[in-house]
Amino acid sequence: MKEHYFPKIIIAVLLMIISISASPSFAQTKTPFPTSKPSLIPTDTGIIDKLKQIEILKEKIATRVAEVRNQQKGAMFGKIISVENNLITLQSPGGEQKFTFSEDTLVFKMENKTKTEGKITELKPGITISVMGNYNETKENLLAKYLYIQENLVRINGKIAEVDKANFTLNVRAKDTTKLIDFEKYTVTSIYIKGKGNQKGGFSKFKLGDTVFISAIPNPKEENRYSALRIINLPASVITPTQSVSPTPTP
Structure with a gap:
């Protein structure tokens, strides 16, 4: 009897252990010991400082955008x-x-x-x-x-009194006095033609008596002498395009 009873006790104890370990209540029991699961809250001081710097930078950018606006x-x-x-x-x-x-x-x-x-x-x-x-x-x-x-621009309006083709200069009689105008390489000219408006001009287009409107720079070494930046030329005799005459039809 004793030999058969002892194995039965061992089997019963094993069954109790197995049933307890598989019990849901035991599986959900809180343990006081810390788990190995990583925390979501950063504990590294370097990371925390960087996050703070990012927030400060974002605030500065937002402030600057508001200022620019x-x-x-x-x-x-x-x-x-x-x-x-x-x-x-x-x-x-x-x-x-x-x-x-x-x-x-x-x-x-x-x-x-x-x-x-x-x-x-x-x-x-x-x-x-x-x-x-x-x-x-x-x-x-x-x-x-x-x-x-800016360059010290001067506006000169007057009529051409002399054209010096050798030296590329114009003598312009303005209201107060005569001005000597130097025609430079950078001088831009335009000439007004009736029916066509302003056309590209040139030094060869200037004639005595033409009215000119000049933007110029004073010559620092000579009084009443200027370097022309732009000249608008209004001819004394307005140039008109040639018109062809059509024959009169016979009745």
């Missing part, structure tokens, strides 16, 4: 009256205007239709400039982004 592009043109620190006052066609510049403002010089790099130190009273930049939020100040130092 508030800014408005603007432009000015005129002759410099005064330069005080970074504030320039202009005499423009509409009256006095003021703007500011910074170390980031780019300066260019326009000479003979060529753009070259200039300097802020070249901005002095009497110089004609054009300005492009952005207004601030209140539109009270224009911060210059680009400054163009």
Whole structure:
């Protein structure tokens, strides 16, 4: 009897262990020991710092975008009256205007239709400039982004009194006095022809008595002498295209 009873006890104990390990209640029992499952929350200080930097950068970009939207592009043109620190006052066609510049403002010089790099130190009273930049939020100040130092253009209207074909010069009798005009390689000319409007001109088209409208640069070495940038020529005798006469039909 004893030999048969002991194996039965062992089998019963094994069955109890198996049933307990397979029980759902045991499988869901919380264990106080930590699991090996990785946490979703970053614990590395380097990663946390980078995330903070990204958030700060995003805020700066958003702020800058808002600032740019508030800014408005603007432009000015005129002759410099005064330069005080970074504030320039202009005499423009509409009256006095003021703007500011910074170390980031780019300066260019326009000479003979060529753009070259200039300097802020070249901005002095009497110089004609054009300005492009952005207004601030209140539109009270224009911060210059680009400054163009213009050539000191002079407008001359009058009639041709002399044509010097050897030296390519014109003597133009204006209201106040006679001006000597140098016809340069870069001079652009146009001639008005009735019925056709403005056509491409040239030095050979100028005649005595023609009325001319000239944009020119003063000669720094000789008074009343100018280099022409553009000349519009209105001939004394307006040129008209030849018209053919059709024969009158016989009845």
